[in-house]
Amino acid sequence: MITVENLSKSFLGDTGPVVALEDVTLDVPTGTITGVVGPSGSGKSTLARLVALQDRPDSGVIRVDGFNTAALDPRRLRAARRRIGVVRHGDLLPQRTAAGNIALPLEQAGVDGPQRREKVGTLLDLIGLTDKAAFYPDALTPGQQARVAVARALVGDPGLLLADDPTKDLDPDAEAGVLTVLDRARAELGSTVLVVTDDAGVVRRIADDVALLEGGRVQESGHLLSLVQDPGSQVAQALLPAIDAPKSAQARHDRLAEVVLVGFAAVGALLPEATTRFGATIAVVGGGLTRIGETPVARFLLGVSGSHADQALAWIGERGGLVRQRATGPQGIVAA
Template sequence: MITVENLSKSFPGKSSPVLALREVNLEIGAGALYGVVGPARSGKSTLAKVVALQEKPDRGTVRLDGLNTAGLDGRRLREVRRQVAVLDAVPALHAERTVAGNIAAPLERLGVDGPQRRNRVGRVLDIVGLTQRANQQPGELTEAQRRRVAVARALATGPAVLLADDPTAGIAAEEATSVLTVLDRARAELGVTVLLTTPDSTVVRRVCDQVAVLDAGRVVEHGTVLDLLAAPGSRTADALLPAIDTPRAQTAAYDRAADVVLIGFAAVGALLPEAATRFDVELATIGGGLTRVGDTPVARFRVGVRGRQADSALAWIAERGAYVTHLAEGPQSIAA
């Protein structure tokens, strides 16, 4: 587990210090794939460097499995640092070495013997899906494949934590999925805790369990991704859920109108039709759409309802676990 307590970090500026992190508090469970999202200069990379013990905070504490890292130095600091691998946004590979040779490099520095080194390299090559590329050189690979080599190199020493700083930077969208899949597989098969920073909210939608949103060095919201999708005013929801753009005239044509967030196969597939049948109302989808968060289907629809029991139908949908917000045209505003 990674615990960040009241963390602040500044850097010298031209006229005054630049505050990169402001009283950051996070708790990241062991084996999680945790996303930190924010725009450029929001503090994401600084947070990653502080957690990796590459930078010291001005104030606050980073605990790794309960160990307070603030007072570590010398040999003990080096030992703890080995438990935290860092994947840089633009990782450098040795052009003259093969893929396997690049992955073996940190093991060679640690003095790991030949048979054990080959075994570890083979294991992580399998995890990143590059076993067939072991004897090629980085220049023969795509950018996404080179990024996966860097992931394998970071995993080779058996860290407990992997910090991936913007791991899909500079990679085409169609190839980025392969890098994210590798990080998810590392978490699942090796039990590595992955802390991923990114400016791209769609990365969170694909692989992260939990997320923190940074803005100007502050955590403005955090929690599980699915919980935040239902939170009123959530930035995560605004970024990840399908947009709704329905003309007012279309909404006004119904007795009631509401925005409905549905999470999970059963809710997305059956809840709205069942409500229409149960309450004998006409229920139409007039905006929004479907997406996925990891393997979970999620929908945000604007629905229009006609019929005597329109309010009852919407209340019933909310009682069954959907998140319903009545629009101004409705009689009251509720969220459940």
């Protein structure tokens, strides 16, 4: 649907050119939710504007449905822009109801009344606000306003839904509602979704694929569940539970190992079975459990004791766990 190839963009600052993006390449697979995550100033919003075809890059190519947008004439460029629904926060028209705001793009496109009402009704159901159709924006909560903004972006059946910082300034319940709507757009409407955010938790909850943007460059990208199993992944370090255990606890075990387990079966069964099979004592010294989408993922620091501790850890690794042993000194003391 959308492919970004070697994209660069600079702006003129007070002291000269400022590089916002440098040689950025990104693929947004059709039918997925792709997250671009990075700190403030990393170039995320610049990338969002370029992908939305609201600005032009200094160099590089943006392809929509395989077409190089730089080579399109004005008419075809307008058509390409219509293939991209942009979630715009804070600009709901105060004089129009929730339904009226969603319907506005259809009115501008000349869609007749019955078709508009049917489409708006479908989207109000998608965002869970059918009972708020006649409410004006000032009578809606910030989270409800954000969901209306998502519905308005979806009303033209775009191939790509682009959400730049969709949960900004929302409380946890409102954030969950917006992310649920984005996920439903993908699942029920077949939308391809690109979410740009500085909140790694947003990516962890809904993304299939992720790109880490820092200093205007993509530092890492790929399928999220694959990256979290890569011991050198910056994405894994950002998304998985931190391992923080006192040395006094670490010193009580024959072996120490960092273990990443993915999936219900691995998280729920591997450690108890290894304990039984090898007669080892396995204790969780640090780390914790999270979810990547609906998939449970654990990162634990394990303390393993017993004559078959090494075999137990090897067995866990053979069954899909990512196991990295830590060096220990005499009597199980962690080596410096």
